[in-house]
Amino acid sequence: MAYGVLKAAGVLVAAGALGIGGWSFATGWHPAPSQYPLQGLDLGENPGAIEWGTVRARGADFAYLVATSGADRRDPGFEANWAALPEAGLRRGAVHLFSLCQLAADQANAFNAFVPRTADALPVAVDIGFRADCTARPDRAVLVGEVQTFVRMVEAHTRKPVLLRLTKAVEREYQLSGAIDRPVWAIGNLFVPAYAARPWRLWRASDIRRIDGITGPVNWNVVAP
Template identity: 35%
Template structure:
């Protein structure tokens, strides 16, 4: 009987220890963030998925800049873009817009869609072209074809805005389509819970996809500017 009690006691403590360890790991990953002394400039990116946003509250929660989805592919325009743009501006946040690039549509057509939404004559962060596989069409075109369409998008948007386009690319899309392709544009990288290692020179780092920010219901992506970089260097 004593032996059985000992075994049950050991099993109990092992179970409790395992549960606490798992909880500790979960808390670490949910709360981890880059060193604020190195990356002090914080921002978020949003779309209609976040629903209505209280931008005045967002601005009080250590958020200095925001990127918001403007368009996707050849004809989709984010229904929340106008409200997000005006709300973030009224709250005093630095703003920028991004376009989700479809691998199945011509780059020039997508540029027209983006430019049809993008405000003119207002100070803003660099326009962003979001190139990723998640949520994209099933096609995986040749590198040369993607390079051609991305270049067409970039050329048209840069001519229209006078602003260099920034490219957002997670590691898989970067290695597949952007690495060593001569697309010398500012880069927005994605790396959860650790420093980005697939690109040595980047401008914005998305480090969390389930962050919590005042004024937003539910999860939101969190970002930082590169060390030593300021928003004034990017705004125009």
């Protein structure tokens, strides 16, 4: 009886150790720099305090920050983080979270009014996904036209081509990557994504990576070689 209890306890301890080890590996994993030399992160809204120098020392070459969402939301931490990135040696890019419930022209005007045009900035990324605060599902032709309007207006402001960050669910329903000729930022934890109509330019390879300098998980990305 005692032997059986001890054996069961040993199995549980071993399983726990394996679970901890597996989680530690998953949160520390990123694609090999030998295959993808340029790597960096993107952060969601309101990311909190960040030690950008530490982030740079841990291997990040660039960072993308959410600037605006829809036509009426500005990220309160964007300006301070935007200013801090060059000082830390990181290239910087801005993200707009596109709303299916608001006009693209209003969203582009909100973005252009908030994000300055800077020569060192990476191309703007427009993130298109289904969000909890918007249940609208426009016809494909309508959405394609709206995204094209946003792209045209933002590119006139930044003078650089916009990146399309497309979730798999949106791409499956709307096939935006085939309709809008712009570089694609694809999403796929651990596994290389292949759902877009053209090869990806950026790949979000993990949304659970943890690195020094940031509290909580970060989205880790690589640039196509």
